[in-house]
Amino acid sequence: MNTTENIRAQFPILNKQINNNALVYFDNAATVQKPKQVIEAIENYYYNSNANIHRGVHTLSRVATELFEQSRKTIASFFNVKNSQQIIFTSGTTDGLNTLVQSLSKSVLQKNSEIILSTYEHHSNILPWQLWAQHNNGKLKIIPLKENHSLDLEKLEQLITPNTKIISIAHVSNTLGLITNIEKVKEIAKKYNLIIVLDGAQSAPHMKIDLENLDVDFFVCSAHKMYGPTGIGILYMSEKWLQELPVSKVGGGTIKTVSFEKTEYEQGALRFEPGTPNISGAIGFAEAIKFTNIVGITSIYKHELDLVNYAQKQLNELPEVIQYGVSKEKAGVISFNVKNQHPFDVGSLLDKYGIAVRTGHHCTQPLMKVLNTQGTIRASFAIYNTKQELNYFIEKLKKVITMLK
Numbered sequence: 001m002n003t004t005e006n007i008r009a010q011f012p013i014l015n016k017q018i019n020n021n022a023l024v025y026f027d028n029a030a031t032v033q034k035p036k037q038v039i040e041a042i043e044n045y046y047y048n049s050n051a052n053i054h055r056g057v058h059t060l061s062r063v064a065t066e067l068f069e070q071s072r073k074t075i076a077s078f079f080n081v082k083n084s085q086q087i088i089f090t091s092g093t094t095d096g097l098n099t100l101v102q103s104l105s106k107s108v109l110q111k112n113s114e115i116i117l118s119t120y121e122h123h124s125n126i127l128p129w130q131l132w133a134q135h136n137n138g139k140l141k142i143i144p145l146k147e148n149h150s151l152d153l154e155k156l157e158q159l160i161t162p163n164t165k166i167i168s169i170a171h172v173s174n175t176l177g178l179i180t181n182i183e184k185v186k187e188i189a190k191k192y193n194l195i196i197v198l199d200g201a202q203s204a205p206h207m208k209i210d211l212e213n214l215d216v217d218f219f220v221c222s223a224h225k226m227y228g229p230t231g232i233g234i235l236y237m238s239e240k241w242l243q244e245l246p247v248s249k250v251g252g253g254t255i256k257t258v259s260f261e262k263t264e265y266e267q268g269a270l271r272f273e274p275g276t277p278n279i280s281g282a283i284g285f286a287e288a289i290k291f292t293n294i295v296g297i298t299s300i301y302k303h304e305l306d307l308v309n310y311a312q313k314q315l316n317e318l319p320e321v322i323q324y325g326v327s328k329e330k331a332g333v334i335s336f337n338v339k340n341q342h343p344f345d346v347g348s349l350l351d352k353y354g355i356a357v358r359t360g361h362h363c364t365q366p367l368m369k370v371l372n373t374q375g376t377i378r379a380s381f382a383i384y385n386t387k388q389e390l391n392y393f394i395e396k397l398k399k400v401i402t403m404l405k
């Protein structure tokens, strides 16, 4: 039975005391805690199967290769991708986006090309494009926000010019938890033949992602936000791009033959995975997917949405609190401030009660500028969080507000 109590029992760290209080971990959008089965799968790999992959004929190398490639298949199947070669291992979302920008700069992007981003992008989905634009006379165009902080997609079409090549956009805002209407983005992108890059760092942990159905060109995410380990993620690309996208990083493992004159590259995912990959990370990622499948991604979404709506309602009753991006449909994140107080002060005092929230700009400084604040307090939820924890959080938040008056 997947009761919250049973689920919590699978996360050893949740038993920790922080500052003499039970840990209340509400920083899941930064990184989520890991269940025992993920920790054990990684340990088991190093105890029993560690070897380098793909090039060895000895038994351990074959076992490690099989575990690594099986992990790719488990992840592909989770995202409903039939050809597991479309799943390329990266070190995370940031790495996936950097790799992608470099590869696209060798094919699609030309001098003066324009890329459309949204106001609520994470810095990881701004900086690689900005760096490219600075060196190539390129331009970034930004989808504005509506009053309620959701994206104003009515304005998207006006940003498109003959130089526009790509829309690169967060599926879910890491600061606000708001979900981007991808169907609407797709409709416009298809009309103008634009490439869609979807930053799924904050959607993949919370929502059913069917990449076959979603039908975007590229999708990136990080395992550590999905109950998996740090240092591993994926870059998904459509079949067309798997054949056509030029490589931007090269090295051992990506090639069929090399001479000083010419190199023939591998086909499929290996073409994009130079050097020894994060083998234990891939195995841990696949185990995290197994955990998620047992709990059920739809149950995760529902559980977190209940918490979000409960938290938004409770915060709404506190006159000292300003909330950002309030919505009934969100993916596990709320963001707020206490009027006239610095978010760091509120966060530090909550920490004294064992409550872990994130404070600051959340790597979305352009969004902060639009919200007219230097930072916010972000509480983000996972499957193991409870209403009791939220009640405790609200009780202590009220106390902190009184202390700071």
Ligand SMILES: Cc1ncc(COP(=O)(O)O)c(C=O)c1O
Binding pocket: 029, 030, 091, 092, 093, 094, 095, 122, 124, 125, 170, 172, 173, 174, 199, 201, 202, 222
């Ligand atoms: C929307 C979004 N994009 C990209 C990233 C970067 O992810 P990573 O640090 O795992 O590379 C994050 C991390 O918080 C994120 O929330």
